[in-house]
Amino acid sequence: MSTELHTLSGAYALDALSPEEASAFRKHLEACPACCQEVRELRSAAARMGAGEAVAPPPYLRTRVVEAANRTPQLPPRVTPIRAARASRWSPKLVAAAAAAVLVVGTAIGVGVTMGEPEEVPLATGVVEVFTASDARSVEVETTHGPLKVATSRSEGEMAVDTSSLVPLDEEHVYQVWTLVEGEPLPVVVLERPDTGAHMGMPAPGTQVAITVEPAGGSERPTTEPIAQLDPSTV
Amino acid sequence: MAGEPGLRLVPSQDGVDVDALVARVALGDSAAFERLYDELSPSVFGVARRVVRDPARAEDVTQEVFLEVWRKASRFDRDLGKGKTWVMTIAHRRAVDAVRRNEAAKRTDQHAAPDEVSHDEPADSVIAAEEHGDVRDCLDTLTELQLESVRLAYFNGYTYNEVATLLEKPLPTIKTRMRDGLIRLRDCLEGAR
Numbered sequence: 001m002s003t004e005l006h007t008l009s010g011a012y013a014l015d016a017l018s019p020e021e022a023s024a025f026r027k028h029l030e031a032c033p034a035c036c037q038e039v040r041e042l043r044s045a046a047a048r049m050g051a052g053e054a055v056a057p058p059p060y061l062r063t064r065v066v067e068a069a070n071r072t073p074q075l076p077p078r079v080t081p082i083r084a085a086r087a088s089r090w091s092p093k094l095v096a097a098a099a100a101a102v103l104v105v106g107t108a109i110g111v112g113v114t115m116g117e118p119e120e121v122p123l124a125t126g127v128v129e130v131f132t133a134s135d136a137r138s139v140e141v142e143t144t145h146g147p148l149k150v151a152t153s154r155s156e157g158e159m160a161v162d163t164s165s166l167v168p169l170d171e172e173h174v175y176q177v178w179t180l181v182e183g184e185p186l187p188v189v190v191l192e193r194p195d196t197g198a199h200m201g202m203p204a205p206g207t208q209v210a211i212t213v214e215p216a217g218g219s220e221r222p223t224t225e226p227i228a229q230l231d232p233s234t235v
Numbered sequence: 236m237a238g239e240p241g242l243r244l245v246p247s248q249d250g251v252d253v254d255a256l257v258a259r260v261a262l263g264d265s266a267a268f269e270r271l272y273d274e275l276s277p278s279v280f281g282v283a284r285r286v287v288r289d290p291a292r293a294e295d296v297t298q299e300v301f302l303e304v305w306r307k308a309s310r311f312d313r314d315l316g317k318g319k320t321w322v323m324t325i326a327h328r329r330a331v332d333a334v335r336r337n338e339a340a341k342r343t344d345q346h347a348a349p350d351e352v353s354h355d356e357p358a359d360s361v362i363a364a365e366e367h368g369d370v371r372d373c374l375d376t377l378t379e380l381q382l383e384s385v386r387l388a389y390f391n392g393y394t395y396n397e398v399a400t401l402l403e404k405p406l407p408t409i410k411t412r413m414r415d416g417l418i419r420l421r422d423c424l425e426g427a428r
Contacts, residue, residue: 007407010414011395015331016388018396040316042414045421046389047323050282052370057280057297062272065298069268069305077261077309170336171299 006035013042019168026164026195030123075192123164127197129153130160139235143227145175148211152202152235159209159232160199163191166227169213176218180208180229190218205233253318261308272301275319279326285390286330296333300326327389334392373423381416384409 005028011017012025029036123131131138133153141148149162163175175191177198188209189198203209210226212219251274259267279300284293303325311321374382380402387398399409 007410007414010385010412010417011388011410013417014385014388014395014413015328016393016395016398016413018394040320041421042417043324044316044320045417045424046327047320048424049370049374049385049389049420050285050323050327051278051319052367053281053285054277054367055281055284056277057294061280061294061297062269062276064294065272065276065301066265066269068298068302070265072302072305074261074263075306075309 006032009035009038010042013039013046020165023164023195123162123195123197126158126199127160127162130158130199131162137235139230141228141230143211145213145227148228150209150230150232150235152232154202157202158199159202159235160197161209161211162197163194163211164197166194168194172216173213174216174218176212176214176222178210178212178222178226179203180210185210185222187218187220190214203232206231253322254313257304257308257311257318257321258313260305261311268301268305271304271322275322276301278319278323282323282326283330283333286327286392287333292333293330296326296330299329303329331392369424369427370420373420373427376423377416377419378412380404380408381412381419384412385416385420388413 005025008017008021008025012022015022017025029039130136130153131149131151133151136151136153138149138151141150143166146166148166150159151162152159161177166175169175175194177188177191177200178185179188180186181204188200191198208229208231210222210229212222212224212226214223251270253271253274256267256271256274260271276297280293280297283296283300284290287293287296300322304322311318377385383402384395384398387393387401388395393401395409395413396406398413399406402409404412
């Protein structure tokens with residue numbers, strides 16, 4: 001890989017890259033185990049520099065944080081199929097809708113099957129598989145939130161979206177993927193981490209796939225106009 | 236284990252196994268979460284306060300960090316690093332995000348007194364002193380430009396682009412100074428153990 005990118009490891013470990021540069025660097029990391037190791041070590045050094053500034057927070061903060069945690073659901077472990085992973089956190093109605101979407105698109109959705117650093121979740125392996133399939137067809141779509149890559153593979157029977165270049169959203173918002181079957185939007189997946197992307201069974205011809213920005217946690221129906229919408233069979 | 240909140244008998248450096256605590260937090264263990272908070276909140280709050288400057292916002296960042304730790308504990312992989320590094324990485328990123336979200340306000344604030352933090356903090360300052368000593372000694376081994384580049388990025392939340400502008404140096408220079416500075420810090424801290 002280019003030394004140009006490699007020398008960004010220090011700036012990356014200091015969180016001193018723009019979102020675009022950080023995203024490019026994360027891609028570089030996927031292909032460079034030695035760089036991952038270096039980043040880990042530099043982060044550890046930076047963390048100790050930060051820890052050297054330790055100051056006790058006010059005591060009331062402890063109560064606040066613990067109470068907030070008690071109200072907050074935890075993420076399931078990695079490598080979890082979407083059906084199991086999400087079901088417990090969705091309302092029953094939404095689960096039903098999601099199940100319908102799964103039926104419509106044929107197979108389950110995989111997210112969160114990841115490689116690399118713990119908090120540096122790069123593209124899910126299932127997503128990479130679609131993009132790198134021997135018969136992969138891909139297209140890059142410009143959206144109001146940055147470039148979105150979509151790939152389909154007939155041999156895999158899947159489509160994938162690489163959302164890692166979309167602009168990061170604030171804590172209050174998430175990207176959500178939908179299928180539009182005869183104009184009816186069905187929730188497919190909420191992208192807690194856009195840098196993982198998502199993959200799904202190839203929808204039936206004529207089914208549109210759309211991405212919207214939704215309030216954190218996702219919505220039952222789209223609440224905003226799609227930033228992208230396309231028929232995957234035309235990719 | 237420390238049943239009584241607020242009573243800390245064990246200094247940070249020895250004893251408490253943060254990795255093991257994170258593993259228990261991943262299983263939904265609230266008591267482990269409270270222990271983890273007691274163990275790491277001074278470090279998290281300290282870095283948040285340095286980066287965002289405003290104590291109230293530093294409290295919000297600290298809360299965000301621990302909620303992320305709570306939510307994502309199951310994703311922590313101890314083969315890929317220490318739990319404390321993981322938490323501090325989240326803390327720094329969140330603090331920097333908070334600063335960048337509020338860039339304009341922060342930049343105008345710059346000339347206000349940087350360290351006006353009101354509440355007292357003796358216990359943890361003492362606990363952190365040893366670590367602080369090692370870090371300070373090791374930071375002394377950096378060249379001036381390495382140190383400035385690293386500190387402006389880490390503690391002020393500037394991007395390396397901004398650091399280059401501030402220091403009136405070419406981008407590639409700053410990029411390599413940040414890396415070389417951190418490498419030097421890493422090597423020195425390893426030797427100090």
